[in-house]
Amino acid sequence: EDQVTQSPEALRLQEGESSSLNCSYTVSGLRGLFWYRQDPGKGPEFLFTLYSAGEEKEKERLKATLTKKESFLHITAPKPEDSATYLCAVQAGSNYQLIWGAGTKLIIKP
């Protein structure tokens, strides 16, 4: 069964303390892995799409990487405004639907 697991469930960091969020997946025929940011009361905001192992993408303090089994979202020197829930989703095989992880709630303390 296709599955996406995110860890940790929650992460509290001090401002400037770098860390990584994990998204592990077991799917048949990965077509794309997506990272989203979601603020309370809002819809998810698209961050990155990764397609193949070894691919990396960056945006400001965020960097997403992909292997054959997992993806990492690295956050460098985070600021309080980076506090949000980060969601990972995959698209696999011939199915256009996304399989979603449960998310990681990130809290950056000033």
Next chain:
Amino acid sequence: SAVISQKPSRDICQRGTSLTIQCQVDSQVTMMFWYRQQPGQSLTLIATANQGSEATYESGFVIDKFPISRPNLTFSTLTVSNMSPEDSSIYLCSVGDRGESGYTFGSGTRLTVV
């Protein structure tokens, strides 16, 4: 990427009533997706709506409870019918594809059933 306008942003409804949620997209799209997100949880796909055909519902969701309309390539509605407190959730519409812009989401409708 597309811009989605979703209405209403929130509502408090009496049990047994129905609420219709609207999503308007600023460009023509083939597929629109409707999701439910219960408090503190991730997204669950309710159905996929294609223009000119009946929506495809996921396991656990039925047309009588969540009827969907898709009259054209820029608009869709989701109705939550005969509501109960268990329907309290955030409902989201989404469009897009696996391309570089990913899938775009509306701002969500926060529904509370009392």
